[in-house]
Every structure is written in structure tokens, then in C-alpha cells.
């Protein structure tokens with residue numbers, strides 16, 4: 001059993017903390033919102049608006065990382081890490097800091113570690129350890145997803161810290177993926193969401209072409225989602241570094257782009273697919 005302090009008790013923090021409590025961990029919460037803290041206390045959790053550490057805890061950070069429009073706004077995250085660093089200064093033993101919020105690749109290494117070191121006056125491995133363990137739950141089913149995760153991604157240079165975090169979460173289930181550094185785990189999370197976003201945009205673009213010729217997009221999608229190997233084989237197309245070729249893929253892609261242009265429907269995503277493939281074809285081998 002671990003003593004786990006969840007900093008940021010919103011959608012992710014509250015669901016993750018509640019799920020970890022069900023498998024026997026001693027979970028408490030910190031949130032700047034006194035209303036959230038009161039709600040958690042009413043649910044018989046320990047919760048506070050301030051971070052206090054004895055030493056030996058796992059501190060899981062799940063504060064917001066909103067968009068600036070051109071990237072992540074990390075100011076809330078940095079503020080929370082600075083506060084945790086100050087609490088580590090007086091902790092008696094090593095504290096494992098887990099970055100659960102979605103952050104850009106390299107955040108743990110280049111921002112979290114130096115900030116914790118400067119605020120705590122302690123060094124990595126002596127006063128604290130930093131582990132990336134991004135969250136994959138869906139907002140609409142947050143608690144259920146946290147209770148039944150399908151994947152657990154953990155990354156850190158500190159193997160013991162990563163294994164400690166993986167062991168804390170693993171009773172909940174999910175396929176465990178351990179990475180030897182935080183950056184790779186951070187990358188998994190933003191690629192995961194961008195992959196989902198690309199699929200949604202693909203079908204929106206196809207929907208506009210279908211509408212222009214009065215074809216039911218949903219009927220087309222219902223079949224393609226089963227007929228295309230990209231849909232039914234998770235390993236299809238995922239090895240980067242190679243252009244697609246063959247008799248049909250380039251020809252039929254050109255055909256759909258040309259057809260859409262003829263129907264005056266913009267297809268920027270399909271054009272980008274062709275452009276990326278041409279780029280791959282011309283890479284030096």
C-alpha cells in the first residue's frame with residue numbers, strides 16, 4: 001500500500017485517486033478549489049488546499065495544462081510543481097513525483113526536475129524521483145475508465161520509481177508499458193490523442209465529399225471500418241520510415257482527391273496524406 005497524494009482533484013485527479021483507493025492505497029487530495037476539497041471530505045477522503053509531505057509519498061499531479069492556441073500553457077503545472085518542491089524541502093525521505101497531466105515531450109526532464117531541485121534544495125534521486133504516467137481515461141466515463149484502464153504507460157530514467165508507480169496502478173489492470181525515460185511516455189499521450197483526432201477529421205472530410213454527391217457517409221464508414229486493414233489490424237501502417245506504394249493506394253488516393261476537386265470539395269487532409277507520402281519517397285535511404 002502506498003501513501004498517494006493527488007494534486008489537482010478534477011476529472012482526472014478525482015477519478016484516478018478514487019480508483020487507487022479501491023485497491024487499498026491511502027489516497028488523499030490537494031486542490032486549490034475549497035469547494036472540491038469539501039466535496040471530497042464529504043465523501044470521507046482526506047483533502048486539503050495545501051501540500052504537506054512527510055516523505056515517502058507518491059505525489060500524483062493532475063492539474064490543467066490548457067492550450068495557448070500554439071502549444072501547452074504550462075503555468076498552472078509549473079506552479080503546482082514549485083509548491084510540491086517547497087514541500088519536499090522538509091520531507092524526511094524520497095518523494096516520488098508522478099506527472100499525470102498531459103504535457104509536451106521533455107517536460108519532466110527539462111522543466112519538472114530542475115524546478116523540483118531548485119525549490120526543494122535537494123537533488124534527483126536524493127530528495128525526489130520523477131515519473132511520467134499519463135492518463136488515458138475518457139471524460140464522459142472517467143471513473144469507470146480509471147477503475148478499468150486498458151493501458152498503463154509509465155516512463156522514467158529512474159527504474160525503481162517507474163516500477164513503484166507501475167506496481168501501485170497495476171492492481172487496476174491494463175496492459176503495462178514501461179519506458180526507460182519520461183519523454184517517451186509523454187510522447188505516447190499526445191500522439192494517442194492526435195491519432196484519434198486525425199481519424200475523426202478524416203471521416204469529417206470524407207463526410208463533406210459524400211454530402212456533395214448525396215451518398216450516406218455513415219453507410220460508407222460502417223463498411224470501411226470493417227473492410228480496411230487500417231481499421232481491423234492494429235499493427236497495419238504503424239512502422240514509420242516507409243512510403244506507401246503498390247498498385248492501388250497512390251492511384252486511388254489521387255483519384256479521390258481529383259474527384260473531390262471536381263466536386264469543389266476541399267480535401268486538405270487527403271492532400272496532406274499524399275504530401276507526406278511523397279516526402280517519404282524522397283528521403284535519402
Ligand SMILES: NC(=O)c1ccc[n+]([C@@H]2O[C@H](COP(=O)([O-])OP(=O)(O)OC[C@H]3O[C@@H](n4cnc5c(N)ncnc54)[C@H](O)[C@@H]3O)[C@@H](O)[C@H]2O)c1
Nearest residue numbers: 008009010011012031032033062063065080101102135139
Ligand atoms: N479530462 C479528461 O478527459 C482528461 C483525460 C486524460 C488526461 N487529461 C489531462 O489531465 C490534466 C487534468 O485535466 P482535468 O480534465 O482533470 O482538469 P480539471 O480542470 O477537471 O481539474 C483540474 C483540477 O486542478 C485543480 N488545480 C488547479 N491548479 C492547482 C494547483 N496549483 N494545485 C492544486 N490543484 C490545482 C483545479 O482546481 C481542478 O480541480 C490535463 O493535463 C488534461 O489534459 C484530461
